[in-house]
Amino acid sequence: MALYLKAAQILEKAEKKQGALKTLVYDSRFPNIKQLFALVCETQKYSSVLRDIIESTKLLKLTKLKMPLAKVLVYDLLMGQGLKCGGSWKSAMMKHRPRLQAALARIKVKQKVSRNEDLLPAGTQQSDEHRLPRYVRVNTLKTTVEDVMDYVKRDGFTYLGEAVRLDDLNLKGKKFVRDLHLPELLAFPPKTDFHDHFLYKAGHIILQDKASCLPAHLLNPPPGSHVVDACAAPGNKTSHLAAIMRNTGRLFAFDLDAQRLATMSTLLLRAGLTCHQLANQDFLKVDPDSPQYKDVEYVLLDPSCSGSGMVCLRDNATADQKEEEEEARLARLASFQLRCLNHGLRFPRLKRLVYSTCSIHRQENEEVVAACLQQNPSFRLVHLLPQWPERGLEPLPQCLRASATKTLTHGFFVALLEKHSAAASAKQQPVLQKSDAAATPSGLSVMEEEPAASGGNSEASDSEERLTPTAGETDSQSTKRKKRKRKKKKKKATEKAE
């Protein structure tokens, strides 16, 4: 009952443009966010079909239900997993079920289709959603990949080994593989449900899309480092960062939204984090020069975005909206994202910042990054995972994109910005140096921001990908050496002057 009421409220608010669907769901404080999110997304997707069914059967008049609630109930009754409520709603819906079913059948006959999903508007990515593997990130703060694999094998799943190409992630039945890009990630067949599983409830596994695991993996802060997660709730990337840092160092996580932070706090507790410090604060008002952030070398920035990459939100995000409205919204988001990015680069000892969105729009991705690089010449892009199949749009192929079709994930964008190892001497060393490459974390190779420098150098990039994570230390060592050199020079110059 509560599920349907909440879903109906959210649909009504979304229709009145009182917020993005995803935000409304997260803000709802409903105990089972995933269940609510799935129901709201599915109902929204079939919205026009459901309206046709409800209107043609005069359901509102007969039951006194309001449209959003009727849509949710009809969706679950006819297309979902069956009604999960009792009482007067259930009896009303069961009474009208034959007529509702007949109305759905008539629509299918009229459109000459046999499956529900064929009723969706052309271009709707329903099939994508059903194709995406269920990714499971092992929380190495609590367990090991091997232990989780043994556990699920005992549950009857067969391990097929480590995936070597993308196609290996297309699984059916009770099979699973280890991901080919992310070592702590396992892939199961689409829609495998772990929400009630012990491993999930105990925080041993995190149910996180593969693309959303990229930012922390690529930022790769070493244990003991000081890291900022600028827009952190509900905290999946925060817990991933902490796992990479082995719960050492300091992880400052900010979010503007108190409710989302409360959800995050529970999630992080379950995941066993101890190195974090949560703050209900506007990241743009955080003072990077404050003494407590003096050792921050890594920033993860995953700001609010249009969410257009989320497969289930993709179409309804734009369907009812006028193009100009959408353009204005994107412009507002991009301006906020750029301000966050510029702000993130202000931490005095910053080495690397990862920027990500779950948007497919160039305005929120490549354009934001390009503008930021122009305004911050002491930073450059790192050429990420050379073997990753989907690159940033020109002229930023150093960045990564992700999508259901090319990477079997939700739509996503990631850029990694790195401070020139000696920003001051950047002008004299515009080309990639061997020492620069050695200073990057595992899985990365450095290219200058200049797009021409990134073209077709895949062999060199592949070998650089096997660099070890200790490389960050090399970077600071080389900076220290340069500082010492500069000090010596200065001393000599002073002596001369004297």
Ligand SMILES: C[S@@+](CC[C@H](N)C(=O)[O-])C[C@H]1O[C@@H](n2cnc3c(N)ncnc32)[C@H](O)[C@@H]1O
């Ligand atoms: C895309 S979500 C972050 C998801 C999160 N990184 C994760 O992996 O779970 C964006 C978050 O930014 C927060 N936010 C928006 N504006 C903010 C601001 N000015 N300062 C801090 N957080 C902000 C929102 O409340 C929202 O929780």
